Amino acid sequence: GEDVEQSLFLSVREGDSSVINCTYTDSSSTYLYWYKQEPGAGLQLLTYIFSNMDMKQDQRLTVLLNKKDKHLSLRIADTQTGDSAIYFCAVDSGYSTLTFGKGTMLLVSP
Amino acid sequence: GAVVSQHPSWVICKSGTSVKIECRSLDFQATTMFWYRQFPKQSLMLMATSNEGSKATYEQGVEKDKFLINHASLTLSTLTVTSAHPEDSSFYICSARKGRYNEQFFGPGTRLTVL
Numbered sequence: 001g002e003d004v005e006q007s008l009f010l011s012v013r014e015g016d017s018s019v020i021n022c023t024y025t026d027s028s029s030t031y032l033y034w035y036k037q038e039p040g041a042g043l044q045l046l047t048y049i050f051s052n053m054d055m056k057q058d059q060r061l062t063v064l065l066n067k068k069d070k071h072l073s074l075r076i077a078d079t080q081t082g083d084s085a086i087y088f089c090a091v092d093s094g095y096s097t098l099t100f101g102k103g104t105m106l107l108v109s110p
Numbered sequence: 111g112a113v114v115s116q117h118p119s120w121v122i123c124k125s126g127t128s129v130k131i132e133c134r135s136l137d138f139q140a141t142t143m144f145w146y147r148q149f150p151k152q153s154l155m156l157m158a159t160s161n162e163g164s165k166a167t168y169e170q171g172v173e174k175d176k177f178l179i180n181h182a183s184l185t186l187s188t189l190t191v192t193s194a195h196p197e198d199s200s201f202y203i204c205s206a207r208k209g210r211y212n213e214q215f216f217g218p219g220t221r222l223t224v225l
Contacts, residue, residue: 035216041114042203043154043216088153097144098214102153 002026004091006101013109016074020104022089027070031092034063034074037103038085046074046087076106084108113137114206116217123194124225130190131220133204139184140206144214145177148201160187195222 003025012018024032035043036066049056049072056063062075063102076083088102113136119178124125124131133143146154158179159167166179178190187206191198201221205214 033214039220040221042114042207042218045213045215048213097159098155099156100153 001027002091004089004099004101006087006104008091008102009105009107011107011109014081016079017084018079018106018108020074020076020087020089020106022072022074022101024070024072024089024091025090027067029091030073032063032072033090033092033098034038034061034083035088035100036085037088043088068088078107079106081108081110093095101103112206112208112213112215114204114215114217116202116204116220118220119218120221122223123224124169126193127196128190128192129222130188131196131204133187133189133217135185135206135208135215138206138208139210140208141184142206142207143181143186143187144207145179145189146203146205147193148203148219154203157189191222194222196224198222199224202218 005023033036033048034046038045047058047061049065060077064073084107086105088103089101090098112179115134117132143160145157148154156169157172160179160181162181162184168174181187201219203219205216207214
């Protein structure tokens with residue numbers, strides 16, 4: 001089945017850019033998603049990208065997709081303390097199901 | 111919008127009792143809802159896919175008799191943990207699928223603690 005890997009932890013200073021990386025194994029994946037989870041809360045859909053796109057930008061968020069290397073990244077520009085959370089990469093595994101990575105904890109220090 | 115609610119947000123129960131968790135899509139109709147389980151510091155594990163008007167599809171290793179799922183309407187799915195035991199303690203999250211791009215919108219989660 002699909003396997004999705006993420007680095008577990010990232011620490012940045014407020015105002016810097018954050019880049020969270022994700023790799024996946026199923027090249028037939030159609031849609032790839034980024035979710036944010038704040039402590040004790042559910043998941044919030046941040047953005048998604050179709051597999052036929054290389055890049056998608058949405059305000060401070062930039063998603064890059066390298067389909068050849070099966071690599072997905074999320075860049076957060078001008079990171080704020082409110083961005084501190086766990087970020088999950090999720091890949092469409094077909095049949096409407098998603099496979100999630102283990103999540104990357106982003107810690108933003110003032 | 112795409113708002114999904116869950117009720118209750120947290121529940122504590124005694125071992126051997128059953129607990130029902132509701133998942134509602136508040137402002138859209140969801141033919142498909144999903145139930146996930148999340149262990150501390152771990153990712154979400156898909157338990158089952160719930161389709162309105164039909165039986166749920168369970169992932170491998172998930173006991174269908176223990177985790178009963180009912181998707182009675184286009185806006186409501188319920189998960190009942192039957193004869194709960196301490197090892198069932200977890201964070202249960204539902205999601206509802208909206209649109210044709212498989213966007214899943216998640217509920218806030220239910221923290222279940224079985225004593």
